[in-house]
Amino acid sequence: MSRSYLRRRWTDRLVAGVTFLCAVAVLTPLFLILFFLARTGVGALNLDFFTHLPGAAGEPGGGMANAIAGTLLLVGLAALLGVPVGVLGGTFLAEYPTSRLAGVVRLLADVMNGVPSIVMGLFAYTILVLPLRHFSAAAGGLALGIMLIPTVMRTTEEIVRLVPQSVREASLALGIPQWRTLLRVVLPTAAGGIVAGIMVGLARIAGETAPLLFTALGNRFWNWDPLQPIAALPLQIFAYAVSPFEDWHRQAWAGALVLVSLVLGINIATRAAAARQVKLR
Amino acid sequence: MPDTTQAGVAVTADAAVLIDHAAGIEAQDVHAWFDRLHVLRGVFMTIAPRRVTAIIGPSGCGKSTFLRCLNRMHELVPGARSSGRVLMDGDDIYAPGVDPVQVRRRVGMVFQKPNPFPTMSIYDNAAAGLRLAGERDRRVLDETVERSLRAAALWDEVKDRLGRPGTSLSGGQQQRLCIARALAVSPEVLLMDEPASALDPAATLRIEELARELARQLTIVIVTHNMQQAARVSDVTGFILDGELVEVGTTDQIFTRPRDRRTEDYITGRFG
Numbered sequence: 001m002s003r004s005y006l007r008r009r010w011t012d013r014l015v016a017g018v019t020f021l022c023a024v025a026v027l028t029p030l031f032l033i034l035f036f037l038a039r040t041g042v043g044a045l046n047l048d049f050f051t052h053l054p055g056a057a058g059e060p061g062g063g064m065a066n067a068i069a070g071t072l073l074l075v076g077l078a079a080l081l082g083v084p085v086g087v088l089g090g091t092f093l094a095e096y097p098t099s100r101l102a103g104v105v106r107l108l109a110d111v112m113n114g115v116p117s118i119v120m121g122l123f124a125y126t127i128l129v130l131p132l133r134h135f136s137a138a139a140g141g142l143a144l145g146i147m148l149i150p151t152v153m154r155t156t157e158e159i160v161r162l163v164p165q166s167v168r169e170a171s172l173a174l175g176i177p178q179w180r181t182l183l184r185v186v187l188p189t190a191a192g193g194i195v196a197g198i199m200v201g202l203a204r205i206a207g208e209t210a211p212l213l214f215t216a217l218g219n220r221f222w223n224w225d226p227l228q229p230i231a232a233l234p235l236q237i238f239a240y241a242v243s244p245f246e247d248w249h250r251q252a253w254a255g256a257l258v259l260v261s262l263v264l265g266i267n268i269a270t271r272a273a274a275a276r277q278v279k280l281r
Numbered sequence: 282m283p284d285t286t287q288a289g290v291a292v293t294a295d296a297a298v299l300i301d302h303a304a305g306i307e308a309q310d311v312h313a314w315f316d317r318l319h320v321l322r323g324v325f326m327t328i329a330p331r332r333v334t335a336i337i338g339p340s341g342c343g344k345s346t347f348l349r350c351l352n353r354m355h356e357l358v359p360g361a362r363s364s365g366r367v368l369m370d371g372d373d374i375y376a377p378g379v380d381p382v383q384v385r386r387r388v389g390m391v392f393q394k395p396n397p398f399p400t401m402s403i404y405d406n407a408a409a410g411l412r413l414a415g416e417r418d419r420r421v422l423d424e425t426v427e428r429s430l431r432a433a434a435l436w437d438e439v440k441d442r443l444g445r446p447g448t449s450l451s452g453g454q455q456q457r458l459c460i461a462r463a464l465a466v467s468p469e470v471l472l473m474d475e476p477a478s479a480l481d482p483a484a485t486l487r488i489e490e491l492a493r494e495l496a497r498q499l500t501i502v503i504v505t506h507n508m509q510q511a512a513r514v515s516d517v518t519g520f521i522l523d524g525e526l527v528e529v530g531t532t533d534q535i536f537t538r539p540r541d542r543r544t545e546d547y548i549t550g551r552f553g
Binding site for chain 2: 098164166167169170171172173174175176180185189191
């Protein structure tokens with residue numbers, strides 16, 4: 001065997017080894033977090049945790065049922081704002097990529113993506129909480145919804161752009177107007193990817209804490225009124241984690257475990273669905 | 282030219298119900314541009330109803346662009362422009378106030394690569410044109426789907442699996458599905474842009490036979506870079522070179538006694 005061949009082979013192995021180690025280094029923190037969460041959180045997980053309101057301060061027992069429901073409601077409110085604006089905006093970016101407005105919108109979306117989440121909270125505080133004079137689920141939903149827009153918009157843009165030009169032409173050549181082509185042919189073709197983008201975006205905002213601090217505020221009781229303060233898992237975790245009570249600490253771990261499982265579950269489900277769809281094609 | 286087979290007769294009968302009128306086309310001084318690129322330089326051409334007219338020419342000569350000027354698809358490409366008049370039964374489809382969407386309803390098109398709607402079943406593909414135009418009556422849809430699939434010589438192969446995705450069919454079947462989809466909206470003209478170039482020889486032959494059959498009811502314009510195909514399928518052939526219509530005549534005349542030297546060079550394979 002020639003020397004150059006041996007050298008190439010060893011270089012190849014070395015590079016493969018280094019990239020493998022890097023991949024492990026990236027994944028280690030994730031698995032450590034999951035491991036610690038599972039170990040410390042699982043102990044406090046029981047049926048009460050999912051069905052009961054928080055107990056009185058310092059008293060053991062009680063659960064986070066209202067916070068879990070609150071998070072779902074907040075995410076729903078956010079979707080109400082973020083999904084239509086994001087999907088339609090992304091479609092616009094994909095269909096009119098050269099218009100000057102598209103350039104501006106794209107830039108703003110990228111900037112928005114980089115804005116610290118607490119600033120989104122401040123914004124919602126200024127336009128909803130201050131005028132209405134009290135904290136509310138709607139304000140929390142607004143803050144999260146605004147955070148959702150750029151994510152949904154950019155993924156929608158990418159996916160809609162992947163729809164082959166030939167599909168659009170097929171529709172237009174049938175004498176179907178452009179707007180109908182967009183709604184009935186292009187968007188359905190892109191639907192799988194758009195839904196995946198929405199789910200990943202929702203999973204991301206479900207865990208946000210900062211934008212909720214002075215919008216949704218948190219609530220120790222049930223609330224379904226969008227104009228009243230509402231509990232949310234991240235807020236509850238924060239409140240319990242900084243409390244002096246041992247039992248609440250354990251519940252905070254359990255809450256974190258539930259939250260992470262929720263986010264992870266959505267991501268995995270979305271990926272599995274996307275993979276299946278690719279196979280079907 | 283293939284004889285009229287048993288299947289051929291059936292195709293014609295179904296196409297006859299769908300197509301109530303075939304239009305003639307008159308292109309007058311048609312120019313087309315992509316940004317600054319002048320790809321069509323004043324084409325005059327008469328396309329007779331109920332004939333297959335082939336347009337041949339080397340790659341990039343402007344033949345597809347000319348086709349796309351006949352149903353106002355050319356203008357959809359960013360930066361594309363055109364001028365001149367295209368008369369359908371005497372009326373200019375580029376006249377002010379004419380809605381390109383209405384023009385495309387009258388002029389069907391089949392593309393180079395089969396492009397059934399990927400999210401739709403075979404049935405939904407065939408019904409797409411009617412449905413998106415607002416037709417809701419299930420009976421009308423069922424009937425038109427069957428008729429157009431028969432007219433495209435596809436019905437017998439798919440009648441038991443109309444609910445399967447259109448993309449589950451073979452390439453040749455997909456292309457016939459696209460033809461059915463175009464026929465379902467009762468066009469007056471069918472434009473075919475190299476409809477067989479992505480297909481194997483057997484599928485190609487079926488498309489060609491189909492074009493011949495349909496020409497009994499419908500005006501067909503087919504663009505091809507395959508000269509044998511033009512010779513097999515068409516009644517009239519036009520030769521485009523560098524954006525100009527060099528020569529047009531009966532297919533027989535173009536292939537046996539071309540008048541222009543450039544036509545002769547092209548069909549004898551000296552270039553292109």
